[in-house]
Amino acid sequence: NAGVTQTPKFQVLKTGQSMTLQCAQDMNHNSMYWYRQDPGMGLRLIYYSASEGTTDKGEVPNGYNVSRLNKREFSLRLESAAPSQTSVYFCASSAVRQVEAFFGQGTRLTVV
Amino acid sequence: AQSVTQPDIHITVSEGASLELRCNYSYGATPYLFWYVQSPGQGLQLLLKYFSGDTLVQGIKGFEAEFKRSQSSFNLRKPSVHWSDAAEYFCAVGGDTGGFKTIFGAGTRLFVKA
Numbered sequence: 001n002a003g004v005t006q007t008p009k010f011q012v013l014k015t016g017q018s019m020t021l022q023c024a025q026d027m028n029h030n031s032m033y034w035y036r037q038d039p040g041m042g043l044r045l046i047y048y049s050a051s052e053g054t055t056d057k058g059e060v061p062n063g064y065n066v067s068r069l070n071k072r073e074f075s076l077r078l079e080s081a082a083p084s085q086t087s088v089y090f091c092a093s094s095a096v097r098q099v100e101a102f103f104g105q106g107t108r109l110t111v112v
Numbered sequence: 113a114q115s116v117t118q119p120d121i122h123i124t125v126s127e128g129a130s131l132e133l134r135c136n137y138s139y140g141a142t143p144y145l146f147w148y149v150q151s152p153g154q155g156l157q158l159l160l161k162y163f164s165g166d167t168l169v170q171g172i173k174g175f176e177a178e179f180k181r182s183q184s185s186f187n188l189r190k191p192s193v194h195w196s197d198a199a200e201y202f203c204a205v206g207g208d209t210g211g212f213k214t215i216f217g218a219g220t221r222l223f224v225k226a
Contacts, residue, residue: 004155035216040121042202042216043156090155100146101214103155 002026006091006104013081013111021076021107023091031094032074033058033101034066036087043090049074081111114139116205116217124223125193133188133220135203145186146204146214147177156202162186173197198224 004025013019025032030051035043045058049068063085065077074093078085088108092101115138125131137143144163148156160171167179177188186203200221206214 040218042116042218044216045214092156099144100158100161101156103148103157105153105155 004091004093004102004104006089006107008107009105011107011109013078013109015082015111017081018077018079019081020078021089021091021109022073023075023104024073025091025093025102026072027093027095027102028071029093029095029102030071031096032068033092033094034064034074034076035090035092036060037090037106038087046076046089078109081109083111085109086111114205114215116203116215118201118203118217118220120220121218122221122223124225126225127195128192131188131190131193131197131222133201133203133222135186135188135217136184137186137203137205138184139205144206144214145177145179146206147171147175147186147188148202148204148216149173150200150202150219152199159188159201193222193224195224195226198222 007022033048034046037043044060047066049055052071055066067075088106090106091104094101117136119134146161147159150156159175160169162169162179170176175190179186200219202219203217204214
């Protein structure tokens with residue numbers, strides 16, 4: 001019953017450092033997503049992967065890169081972290097597009 | 113362009129009272145509509161969804177929502193709120209237009225007082 005698993009749960013970075021957020025799902029879903037959540041702004045889509053081997057930009061892709069490693073795993077990379085990237089990041093997956101998404105528990109990232 | 117508006121940033125209701133959370137959307141085609149709930153420190157959990165058919169949909173935890181096309185609304189209701197319902201609620205809209213960009217509202221935080 002793991003669903004969508006994100007690691008790490010918390011992270012503090014210094015400006016300019018890089019890191020990768022990991023996400024894995026065990027529901028055999030085709031589509032995976034990365035969102036960021038900021039107060040008063042809901043969730044904004046960073047990148048998504050419609051299926052294994054494809055990735056596309058969402059609403060706020062600047063400063064991020066993604067890799068769909070296989071059907072289960074979808075990672076988000078910050079190459080040079082900035083304070084504006086302080087946020088809570090959620091990974092999600094769905095069987096097909098636009099239907100019910102299942103969310104991980106989130107990664108709280110602080111960039112100082 | 114797609115958009116979702118949740119007019120109330122926060123709402124406070126007494127335990128046992130009824131609840132209605134508002135959601136208005138803008139979408140150029142037949143929308144898929146969702147309500148998610150987020151408890152503190154948790155991810156989002158789907159409460160209910162509307163794709164087509166009966167405009168009154170039932171969800172988990174005693175919630176329901178009504179799709180009103182003429183008003184571009186999808187309001188969430190519950191007849192009697194429990195203290196455990198205190199959380200943040202997100203309305204979202206998507207659709208089978210070839211895109212993947214489900215749009216989320218900014219959320220409404222629900223406080224429940226004893």
